[in-house]
Amino acid sequence: MRQVRIRTALVGCGAFANAALVPAMHAAGIDIVAVCDPDAARADATMRAARAGAAYAEMSEMLSAETVDAVVMAVGPTIYPTLAKQAFAHGVHVFVEKPPAITLVEAEAMKSAAVKAGKQLVVGFMKRFATGYRMAREISQEGNFGVVKMVNARITSGVWTPAWSKTLTPFSFVLDHSVHFLDLMRFFGGPVDWVSAIKTEASDERFGFAVLLGYASGAAGLLEISNYESRGVPNERVQITGSKGASVTVENVSRVTYNRDAEPMVAGRVFSPQRERLVWEPNMTNISAENASLAHMGYVGEMRNLANALTAGLPVTPSIEDGIAALALAHAIVESDGRRMNLQSTGELRNVAVH
Template sequence: MSRLRIGWIGCGTHANEMLLPQLTRFDVALAALCDIDEGRLTRTGDRFGVAPENRLRDWRALLARTDLDALVVAAGPQIHFEVALAAVARRLPVFIEKPPAPTAADAERLAQAADAAGVPVVVGFMKRYSTANRIALNLVHAEEFGVPASFLGEYMTAPTYFAGDPDYTGFYLHHCVHYFDLVPLLMGEVAHISSRRHELAPGKLLLHVDFRFTSGGIGTLVLGTHQSRATPMEWWQVMGDHRRVEVRNVHEVRYFRAPAFKVSDPAATLSPEQDTLIWEPNLTVAANEDHKGYHALFADFLAVLRGERAAAPTAADGARAMRLMETALAST
């Protein structure tokens, strides 16, 4: 297959620092850029080598081009929804950052349109792809783990975005939605969901989200905006019967099983079948490794474009996450 030509919409900090550096590690052509802000558009075009004639201010003009194989959109919930819906109508595959839309109803509308047209819409749930999460997901889904019994986790941020005039919608849509995708992936279908809310002060929100799964398992997810971003912000654990998997700060995996007591055994050693396994990356290795998950996510997106089988998160996955989140928030 010839080199894939990508049209890109949205030239903000997230696109420049997190997304574009990972996409351009692949053998793709960044054929066109779009942003409403001339300064951002110029800086991004210069940085990633997009010619001035391929820098556009109107996404509709970009979508009208006939030389693109796919779009990538990182521009906010409403634009994600509008562009993806228009791309589907044009039968042009699209990657949209999360959230897929501003509401669950819109996300469902997009999912239905994509399914009816048979057009790939991939959603940027990169938490599935962080190295530690992928390892842990494989452990939890392995036959030896059994049926997951419980989920515990926390995903925090700081009140930076919300101080003074708090609007938690941004926190819900840009932060919390990640875990309304990840938790069902770990635990299975959700039977019931609710949440409890405590606001420490304006801008400082705490939520405890309670899950009941169709398997009989239970879970609690803590979400909040009252911690320092200079500290680790994520942790989760899934328990089974005599085993549990923990992921700390999306870079360390611990797999606890049922080892023998060792204090009275002079011949005690470590058993690969029973004792705790720990993984973390070598952050000093001379390699461009992306443990956050964006590179692996784009690998699956490009595989989808080539017609290959891949487990990329779909518009339907995005709609499910949005439905769960809205249901949980409605109960506070």
């Protein structure tokens, strides 16, 4: 068990920081010693909710006055590149919420600043820590599963404009919403060599993409992303298929089905404890901190991972490398228009700004 508690400062006291990060940091045993936000009312309210000792209007002022190991930023990708560089100048590790930046050039500059400062730059892809996705990854890495050959996923939504973006565009939607799955596709299938996507649109504000991914391993990926549906209904699904007759499915974060290599249903078929299909769902009948939705959704695990790795002096993943890979995928998907986009050389995507 970790004995030392890490000291953090929170940058950005908006909706998401209050709904998810502050309670997840508390659950993970992380101290929030100070908060900052130019909106004084938000900073003050969040200081109380976070049980922090001080509220500031501006990050550099906060970091000059406080001694912390890391800053946790929940502001938006238009400002993370500037704030991260300022935070590294104060000698602290940086956690930024997704997405880390708008352009690849900015994200690469953030990485260089972290390397130069000798500090870690962590990106908030919390779905990697969701119970169901962790379970699916572990199953897909077992010897019985063979090698991952297909990753088939969908994440959809209703219409909304990202808090950090002035307008809703296909790019701001993909970067804000679908970026979680751009990271998960790599989490399950490994590095992606190329991507091809076609866009479908119903209006200026309703659109989607059908995406084909070629993995470096030779596996294939299929991803559907859109805002044609509703924010009010569950809308995530991932299926990972291995090379030995098995697949694992995660539906809406909360139901994992391990389809093993069962016998067809024929006369005389016997039940096989080793080969039948297994289903997991969270046990919501038992009070436990680990049964809280913030834990099953991955927010608590993400913060625990941050605290444990920083305490042990180990590299933290997902890092800015993963952020850069997801950002490259987002740009490539929006740019593709049916073309195969090579992700080994992202030259043509590096200076693409906002679509």
